[in-house]
Amino acid sequence: xxSPTPAIQIxxxxxxxxxxxxxxxxxxxxxxxxxxxLFGRNGAGKTxxxxxxxxxxxxxxxxxxxxGLDPARHExxxxxxxxxxxxxxxxxxxxxxxxxxxxxxxxxxxxxRKTEQELLERFRLDPLQLTRxxxxxxxxxxxxxxxxxxxxxxxxLDEPTSGLDPIVRREFIETVIxxxxxxxxxxxxxxxxxxxxxxxxGLIDEFAILDHGRAVAILESDQxxxxxxxxxxxxAQSPPQLDLKGALQVRRExxxxxxxxxxxxxxxxxxxxxHNPETLTTESLTLEEIFVATLKS
Amino acid sequence: MVFQLxxxxxxxxxxxxxxxxxxxxxxxALRPGEALPSxxxxxxxxxxxRNTVAKAYSELESLGVIETLQGRGCFLKENHSALRKEVxxxxxxxxxxxxxxxxxxxxxxxxxFLVLIQERLEALDDKRRVNEGQKxx
Numbered sequence: 001x002x003s004p005t006p007a008i009q010i011x012x013x014x015x016x017x018x019x020x021x022x023x024x025x026x027x028x029x030x031x032x033x034x035x036x037x038l039f040g041r042n043g044a045g046k047t048x049x050x051x052x053x054x055x056x057x058x059x060x061x062x063x064x065x066x067x068g069l070d071p072a073r074h075e076x077x078x079x080x081x082x083x084x085x086x087x088x089x090x091x092x093x094x095x096x097x098x099x100x101x102x103x104x105x106x107x108x109x110x111x112x113r114k115t116e117q118e119l120l121e122r123f124r125l126d127p128l129q130l131t132r133x134x135x136x137x138x139x140x141x142x143x144x145x146x147x148x149x150x151x152x153x154x155x156x157l158d159e160p161t162s163g164l165d166p167i168v169r170r171e172f173i174e175t176v177i178x179x180x181x182x183x184x185x186x187x188x189x190x191x192x193x194x195x196x197x198x199x200x201x202g203l204i205d206e207f208a209i210l211d212h213g214r215a216v217a218i219l220e221s222d223q224x225x226x227x228x229x230x231x232x233x234x235x236a237q238s239p240p241q242l243d244l245k246g247a248l249q250v251r252r253e254x255x256x257x258x259x260x261x262x263x264x265x266x267x268x269x270x271x272x273x274x275h276n277p278e279t280l281t282t283e284s285l286t287l288e289e290i291f292v293a294t295l296k297s
Numbered sequence: 298m299v300f301q302l303x304x305x306x307x308x309x310x311x312x313x314x315x316x317x318x319x320x321x322x323x324x325x326a327l328r329p330g331e332a333l334p335s336x337x338x339x340x341x342x343x344x345x346x347r348n349t350v351a352k353a354y355s356e357l358e359s360l361g362v363i364e365t366l367q368g369r370g371c372f373l374k375e376n377h378s379a380l381r382k383e384v385x386x387x388x389x390x391x392x393x394x395x396x397x398x399x400x401x402x403x404x405x406x407x408x409x410f411l412v413l414i415q416e417r418l419e420a421l422d423d424k425r426r427v428n429e430g431q432k433x434x
Contacts, residue, residue: 035346174341181347182337201304202345222309229307273402280402284307 005068007032007154007189008053012062015048015213022048024213025062032153033186035203038193039291040210046193047087049210050158053191054084066154080109083147087159089139093132097142100131101149108150115179119145123171137168144172148180155180157192161199169199177203197288207287209294217294221287228285228293229265233257233277240275244268248297260285260293298327298334300343310345314353319362322373324421325428333363333371 008030015023023045030036038046051057052064055071055078064071071078091100097120105111120127123141131139140160147155155176161169181188194200201221209217219227228248233239239257244250246264250257261268265282272280285293300317302310321327336354340347354371357363363371400410 033348170344173344177344177347178337178341181340185347185351199344202302202310202343202349205346205348225304226307226309269402278404282307283305286304 004032006030006065007034007067008036008191009065009068010049010052010062011064013049013052013059013064014061015045015052015057015059022213023052026210026213026215028208028215028218030189030191030206032189034205035190035192037197037200037204037207037287038191038210039195039197039207039287040193041295044210045213046210047158048213050084050156050191050193053082053156054079081152082154082156083150083152084156085140085143085147085158085160087162089136089143091131091139091142094130096128096130097125097134098127100142101127101146104146105149110151111149112151113149115151116145116149119148119175119179122175137164140164140168140172144175148175151183153184153187154189154191157190157194159193159195161194161196169196173199173203197291198286201287204287209291211295217290219290224287224290225284227263227265228290229259229261229282230285230289231259231261231265231268231272232279232281233272234279235275235277242271242275244271248293260297262293300339302343302345311349311353311356314350315356315360318353318357322362325425327373329373329375331373333373335370 006029008028010026010028013023013026014021022043026045026049028036038049040046048057052059053066053071055075058072066078067081069078092103095103101116119141123138123145125138125141129138131142134142144160157176161172164172176190180190190203192200192204204221206218206220207224208215234256236255238255239252244259246261246268247259248262249260251259257272259268259272269280269282298318298321300314302313304310306313308316318327318333327333333354334342336347336350340350343350354363354365358365358371362374364374365371397410405413
């Protein structure tokens with residue numbers, strides 16, 4: 001059985017701005033139909049990576065492939081199959097929302113007018129409004145409509161909801177799930193970078209944590225939440241000295257002990273249990289907590 | 298039906314949905330023949346991947362708990378206990394074992410644990426009676 005061509009394949013990608021290396025030897029693969037999250041601190045290389053996919057930057061070493069194609073050599077074909085919402089949305093200020101959408105639609109071979117109308121209504125956007133008079137949230141909404149209507153197989157979102165109010169952020173994510181994914185659920189691929197990890201938690205199948213241009217972890221969300229545990233124990237006296245090498249972090253607070261574990265959860269729980277704690281609880285880390293734990297340890 | 302997802306439980310999201318629908322069926326909150334929410338609005342409301350909800354529904358379908366009627370959606374099956382008896386017992390034993398381990402960690406003595414189980418059975422019976430009472434009105 002041959003596996004399908006990955007939606008995105010990045011191999012040994014290197015990109016530097018002058019002497020500042022933004023991406024160093026990045027490798028990752030996104031299968032079609034998946035939602036892949038790219039997490040990292042500011043300057044970790046997320047936007048640079050996305051720009052290489054869009055042929056806004058050319059890799060200096062390594063290669064990127066979108067549906068098996070090189071974005072530099074097959075720019076039109078690659079752009080036909082993806083849509084992009086950047087963190088800073090810019091339109092021609094003299095165009096209305098209507099003119100902007102018509103203009104963007106003119107570059108596309110397909111444009112779903114019905115979806116466009118539904119989303120304009122959902123976002124309560126006035127088609128006659130000039131884009132220079134739109135709020136930041138409304139500009140992002142217009143960009144999202146323009147990204148969804150062509151019904152591409154890949155949606156690239158770069159910090160799409162940063163700086164937006166909570167209602168607009170919610171609507172944005174609901175629209176990605178509803179209007180975008182619904183069309184052809186098995187094949188609609190999402191590649192999203194965000195700092196608002198909690199809001200995207202339910203959407204993300206798999207994620208990479210970038211640090212200084214490298215992927216320090218690539219994990220499936222469900223598996224990650226199974227592996228990363230926060231274990232809390234309270235003892236009658238101050239906690240005994242234990243061998244807790246398997247723990248990522250150890251925090252002692254009076255009679256209490258809090259451990260962060262990556263994979264070694266069951267062994268650590270067993271170790272603590274042998275010292276008869278008064279209470280012993282385990283919970284999974286959320287993706288945001290995993291992100292913080294990974295970069296702090 | 299109102300779902301409550303918990304990302305800290307360590308249980309895959311689709312399995313949380315599966316369990317909650319099974320629990321709703323067991324408690325009478327969802328009755329045979331009643332419709333489940335459609336995939337798209339439920340995914341939007343919970344803000345989870347559409348494929349996660351679809352996976353939960355297809356799991357429930359293969360377990361024989363729900364059925365999909367073409368063009369009409371998913372419904373709780375009239376006879377949803379299609380799981381063979383030993384399979385059902387095995388599923389239950391796993392859950393009971395987990396509760397026993399948890400009771401041990403929380404230092405709940407055996408006798409108190411057994412009393413608690415009795416209490417929970419009675420509480421669920423009450424809940425089922427209330428649900429049936431409301432639907433009868």
